[in-house]
Amino acid sequence: MKYPSGINKEFKKFKSYSNRGMNLEQDLNDTNAYYLNQELAVIYKKPTPITINKVDYKSRTDAVIKEAHFKIPSTTDYNGIYKGNYIDFEAKETNNTTSFPLNNIHKHQIEHLKKIYKLGGIGFIIVRFNKVNKTYLLFVKDLLLFIENNKRASIPRSYFEEKGYIIKDGINPRLDYLKIIDKLEVNYEKSEK
């Protein structure tokens, strides 16, 4: 496989016309970069899964993908390690003010988080309500609790208020979500290990 130069420039170019979910994603990437630099955690967003159909090996220094399609992800977007714990989560933004539509998360992503939970990992979703500018962390067990006990296609924000945790906006890190895990780690040790 050959690698091109000027990657960053090109990536910015693409970003500029693809803003959906970019603010939360950028905040999380900045936060994860902070954790990485501080040697607190190693957490990355996974690359977008694609199916490659055509590759043009135009030169010895470059290969250009000429046709590819987006694939439905089989896992969540983010995973890594914090204090020896496996961390796994999905992050979504919504412009709704009162509820989070569950069709924002693929069924197999929820199944994935369920498996992580069973194996003793720390799984959760991070949901930002853009209009009210609030970002919540909801652990898998509470996500499953809702899904298994409700027929609704969306989780009311009141459920995030009740069962979830607010992630406060900060400067550096932007979204210190690991602080919430610190509080719960003891419980996790008990319930998972």
Place this chain on the structure above:
Amino acid sequence: MKYPSGINKEFKKFKSYSNRGMNLEQDLNDTNAYYLNQELAVIYKKPTPITINKVDYKSRTDAVIKEAHFKIPSTTDYNGIYKGNYIDFEAKETNNTTSFPLNNIHKHQIEHLKKIYKLGGIGFIIVRFNKVNKTYLLFVKDLLLFIENNKRASIPRSYFEEKGYIIKDGINPRLDYLKIIDKLEVNYEKSEK
């Protein structure tokens, strides 16, 4: 983001003219699928990191990437969770018989494995010597031990024999590499946690 149909067909098509590293990759994917089905571990290969330049939103049901480039990965290819432990590794094949050229692994991938090790994760490389049909697992600490004490650009196979662990070929799972981690878990608990 819209998703196309016929993903698997297209993926096989691409695979068929891209064999480099495919045998080991296929064996590991099959093994990870086995672990997943048995609910023993959740370990996935990360998607190939790419930079997307042009996307054609041709229809409401499909988006086609018209130009993209391969990016140098900043992490290893595989990670996940096993028995509550964070697992992280890179897998490579070589046609050399006596040594494994280190330029097969990017410097920042080794740095990544070092960070995982420091944070209490279980990191390693899996290297298959195709010509002699032997597959080894070498833990990060032994990989670093070699790099820090040698000027050489390749790791002799004898070092894998001495410090590494042979992963035996099997039917199902194809490459039971987690069996090796079982043996060492106690040591890891001691040294990492």
